[in-house]
Each structure stands twice: as C-alpha cells, then as structure tokens.
Amino acid sequence: MTVVNSFAANIKEISSRRVFNWLYIGMNLGVVVGTLMVGVLMDHGVQLVFMVASLSYAALLVIFVVDFRMDIQTKTHQHVKGPAKPAQLQLIWLIAAMVFCLYLSYSLWESVISVHMTNLGISFEKYSLLWTLNGLLIVFGQPLANRIGTYFKMSSQIAVGTLIFILSFLLLVFARDYTMFVVTMVILTVGEMTGFPGIPAWIDGLAGDNDKGKFQGIYNMAISFGRAVGPLYGGLIIEYGSYQLLFWSVTGLMLAALAAVMLRNHHNLTRVKK
Numbered sequence: 445m446t447v448v449n450s451f452a453a454n455i456k457e458i459s460s461r462r463v464f465n466w467l468y469i470g471m472n473l474g475v476v477v478g479t480l481m482v483g484v485l486m487d488h489g490v491q492l493v494f495m496v497a498s499l500s501y502a503a504l505l506v507i508f509v510v511d512f513r514m515d516i517q518t519k520t521h522q523h524v525k526g527p528a529k530p531a532q533l534q535l536i537w538l539i540a541a542m543v544f545c546l547y548l549s550y551s552l553w554e555s556v557i558s559v560h561m562t563n564l565g566i567s568f569e570k571y572s573l574l575w576t577l578n579g580l581l582i583v584f585g586q587p588l589a590n591r592i593g594t595y596f597k598m599s600s601q602i603a604v605g606t607l608i609f610i611l612s613f614l615l616l617v618f619a620r621d622y623t624m625f626v627v628t629m630v631i632l633t634v635g636e637m638t639g640f641p642g643i644p645a646w647i648d649g650l651a652g653d654n655d656k657g658k659f660q661g662i663y664n665m666a667i668s669f670g671r672a673v674g675p676l677y678g679g680l681i682i683e684y685g686s687y688q689l690l691f692w693s694v695t696g697l698m699l700a701a702l703a704a705v706m707l708r709n710h711h712n713l714t715r716v717k718k
Contacts, residue, residue, distance in 0.1 A: 445664050446657070446660055446661045446664045448467070448658035449464075449644055449660040449663070449664065450656060450660045450661075451468075451512060452464060452467055452644075453644075453656040453657070453660060454462050454656065457637045458587060459645075460645045460648045460649065461593075461598060461645045463587065463591070463645070463656060464588045464641055464642065464644045464645040464648075465593075465641045465642070465645075468582075468640065468641035469582065469583060469586045469587070469588065469639075469641075472578075472582040472583055473579070473580050473583050475575075475579045476576065476579030476580055476583055478577065478619070478644040479572075479576060480576070481496065481566040487539075489683050500574070502671060532650045532651075532712065534708060535650055535705070535708045535709060535712060536647055536651065536659055536662070537651050537662075538667075538701075538705045538708050539643065539646065539650075539663075539705055540662050540663060540666040541666070541701055541704070542614045542666060542669040542698075542702055542704070543643060543663060543666040543670065544667075544673075544701075545670065545694075545697050545698045546582075546606065546609065546640075546670065546698060546701075547567040547666070547667045547670030547671050547674065548671075548674040548677060548694065548697070549610075549613055549674065549694040549695075549697070549698055550603050550671075550674070550689070551668075551670065551671045551673075551674030551675055551678075552674055552675075552678045552694065553632075554675075555674065555675040555678055555679075555681060556678040556679065556687075556690070557571075557616070557673065558571050561622075561625060564620060564621075566622050566641075568584050569621055574625065574626065574629045577626070577629055577630070577633070578629055578632075578633050578636075579632040580603055581630065581634070581637070582633060582636065582637045585633075585634070585637055586637045586641070589637050589638050590641075592637070593642070593644075598642050598645065598646050598649070599646065599706075599709050601639065601641070601642055601647060602639045602643060603639060603702065603705075603706055604638060604639065605634075605635050605636070605637070605638030605640065605642075606635065606637020606639040606640075606698075606702050607635070607639075607640060607702065608631060608634055608635030608638060608639070608642050609632055609635030609636055609640075609698075610632040610635070610695060610698045610699055610702065611630075611631065611635070611639070611695075612628050612632035612635060613632075613695045613698070614691070614692075614696055615627070615628045615631065615681035616628055616687075616691040617691045617692060617695075618689050643663065644660060644663055647659050647660065647662075647663050648660070660710050666691070678690055681693060
C-alpha cells in the first residue's frame, strides 16, 4: 500500500484529492465483495476460498505489470529538498500520530467489540452484518461525500469527518442493544468516508516533491502500528477496567490528537498569512 500510495501521489492528470478518494472507494469495494464471496464460497470448502484469493492476487500482479509503469529519473545533481519546511514536517508527524490513534481505536471494532456484543446477547452474525453495512455505505456514499467535499478546504473536511468518527466511540459507552450499534456504525462510517480518504492527499500536499513516497510510508506505518497496538490496548483496559473506560479513553486520545493537528495547522496558516 505504501508503493500504491506513492504511485498515486505522482499522478498529475487529476488532483491528488480525487485520486486518493477513488483509491479509498476501491479498497472498500474489495472488502464488501470479498466478505460476500467468503460467505458463499465457504460452503464449498475453505480450499476454494484460498484458491479464489490466490487468483485475485494473480490478477493484481497482472495489473501491476501492465499498468503500473513510471520512468525513474536518476538525478546527478545534489538532492534538493522540496518545499517541506520544519513547520510542515511537524504537522505531518502530528497527522501520523492522529492516524495512529484513529486506527488504534478502529481496530477495537475488529477485536474486542465483537466480544462485547456477544456478551450483551447479540449474535456474531449480526456483528458481521455491521461490516457489510460499513462497506456498502462507503461504496455508495463516498462519491457523494467527494462531491460535497470539493466545496470545503481539505483540512476542514478531514477535521469534521474525524470528529464525527470520534463521537461514534462516545456513543459506544451507552450502547446496549443492536439498534444502537447499528446507529453507531452508521455514524462511524459517515465520519470515516468524510475524513479518512483525504488524509494521504493532505500529507502529499504537505510533503516536498522529493519526499512524497517517504511520508506515504510513514502514513501507512502509522496505520499498521495503530492496528497492532489497538487489540493489546483494548485487552489491557478491559482486563483492569471496563468497556466503558476503554471507549472513554480512546475518545479522549483521538480528540487530543485531532486538537493538536488542527492547532498546528492553524499556526502554520497564520504564519503563511503574516
């Protein structure tokens, strides 16, 4: 994904904002189709599931070989850094920290929340349907969110979407029945598809011309690190506290990270105006 994002960042024919939005739709469309296919194929044996997955990767390899071509220019002059100034670098690292907190929290949906729901008497099948709902909302709602987003600054759109995403975790504190979990997932998905696709594009705009791949790598590293730490963090808080304490803590963590990003961004914009 680091290489794919780096490749996308070098597309000049259309805006990076649109490129990363469509990339995000493609990823979630794959999740929806893949989840539905597994449900059908599993009845015929797990071997068939892995065969279809292998064929999908083979098709991906063909796409890479045929379409992913870019001329590599070897520069003989001294490496000149792009327009990324210290203030922008600080903002990029703060965005990466925010992404870490977001995906740490998001990973709870894939780990401890399923246990939490079954403890409340909600079946695992109903939990699985929430992910189908998530994917379908993103696939069909993302184009509309993209169109609306063109009327707003990228940083503002990301801030609003991230705030909506964060508030969905606050609702988890009070969720006791399946309807409430459905409402929470809808709110989470609206925030996700509003704020998340623009983050790599924002980082791309803040990075220097020679650093785009590097900072896309940091972005993906933050995602992976958050997903790795999230289940461990969730397990520890539940072991020594409660689910409510867990949801309160990640809500506060994400709000603090978002506030740090927006304050730094406001500071940078103020400096530019001066």
